[in-house]
């Protein structure tokens with residue numbers, strides 16, 4: 001993995017003044033997989049306690065971009081990134097940043113539910129235990145809180161020791177959300193979290209995302225235009241690695257500036 | 271024409287399968303038959319309770335226990351060596367090593383299993399034992415310790431290769447989930463990947479045990495040929511396999527009781543390895559169902 005830092009002090013000062021308004025800032029970000037450029041010069045600022053949807057055709061770089069925020073791409077051998085990404089004013093691609101600290105702050109929910117082959121309780125307690133928390137009462141309380149937040153508590157409270165793999169797909173995904181919430185991050189990254197689920201589970205999770213907005217800054221990748229329109233405050237439209245348009249969701253869906261955005265949203269290409 | 275060719279190929283494939291089955295059945299029935307006739311002369315209770323094995327001496331005893339403990343002792347030492355090393359290697363290769371390194375090192379490791387066991391045997395006898403004698407003064411020239419250690423080295427690839435396959439097969443999504451919550455590589459390896467691969471790891475250990483129990487050359491050369499009921503790793507012992515070699519190479523008259531002891535010992539060995547193989551087969555089947 002290679003990170004090339006562009007240190008531009010002049011820019012930093014002016015940025016600093018507005019920085020507190022934003023939870024997350026990216027500047028001139030490029031991503032390469034070997035010779036292939038997957039993200040091209042993307043700059044974007046995201047406000048705290050907002051829901052941002054990433055939309056765009058398959059392969060346009062949504063997941064790649066999302067996974068920059070918790071440095072999940074670092075495990076890809078020929079991954080390389082340029083530019084700057086700041087969370088709460090910290091450049092997360094600085095060499096001395098601690099990945100473990102970063103990921104406690106930036107939680108992620110994946111496309112396919114991926115519970116550990118452990119009990120329901122152990123799944124949710126995992127993030128706490130790896131932090132070295134031993135206080136059983138505290139862990140139990142945090143597990144319950146997270147399961148309540150994820151709207152799963154009532155369904156599993158009598159079976160906390162059952163294997164997580166016995167849950168339905170929708171329940172598993174809510175368990176994965178609970179597992180992430182238990183660590184108490186401030187940012188939630190969700191990569192098509194409902195694409196493997198039925199409409200009822202999907203509705204539940206959308207409702208949940210709406211609730212979570214009070215405490216979290218949420219970014220969600222989705223292929224479902226209605227979903228983006230329903231739940232997000234801001235929408236970013238990507239096309240072939242470029243950020244074509246980024247604005248209030250209402251604006252993007254009613255009166256986008258770019259023809260490409262309009263075409264995609266109305267289903268004329270994709 | 272084509273039809274005839276297909277027919278010939280199909281039938282010859284079928285016949286080689288049948289030959290294999292026939293040979294296996296043949297071996298088992300000879301083993302069972304000779305063992306049965308042995309147990310008509312020696313009581314099965316004595317066989318399992320007598321603490322001496324001296325069928326070649328004038329004062330004859332037919333207690334399998336000394337051979338059994340010899341076998342289990344060397345196997346235990348071998349596994350104590352192979353398990354930690356093999357498992358560490360497999361975790362390193364699957365969780366830490368770059369892809370290219372993994373690709374070159376795996377076949378190299380498997381070479382360990384391809385070295386002729388007679389070479390290992392001499393290595394144990396002329397290198398490991400003298401070396402250990404510098405630290406353990408009472409160590410006999412033949413002992414189960416060096417035989418076990420060297421056997422352990424030989425079976426490292428059995429543990430590491432199969433475990434590594436099992437670890438590598440754990441879905442990437444589980445690792446990502448763990449990293450995503452702030453776990454380190456080490457935590458992810460030991461709290462998520464190893465437990466998820468546990469059935470595959472257990473199978474690899476069972477197969478390694480089974481291989482160690484059946485190993486002949488190393489123990490015959492380096493552990494000595496003195497049946498002795500002991501758990502002391504510094505003195506000479508004899509394993510079931512070493513005894514079988516000793517008698518087969520000797521001039522025991524065909525059909526005599528001494529001759530039949532081979533089959534009694536052999537069927538005991540067979541019972542062990544059969545049990546272990548069945549166990550690993552069961553676990554593997556269950557494992558496969560879990561991931562489908």
Ligand SMILES: Nc1ncnc2c1ncn2[C@@H]1O[C@H](COP(=O)(O)OP(=O)(O)OP(=O)(O)O)[C@@H](O)[C@H]1O
Pocket residue numbers: 033036038056057058059060061062063064065076
């Ligand atoms: N590990 C990788 N190595 C090389 N190229 C990759 C890798 N991962 C993704 N890519 C390429 O980068 C581009 C962006 O991929 P990404 O997964 O970010 O797209 P996406 O917008 O999330 O697509 P989808 O909607 O299908 O999930 C694609 O062209 C893809 O082929």
Ligand SMILES: [Mg+2]
Pocket residue numbers: 062063064191221
């Ligand atoms: Mg994607």
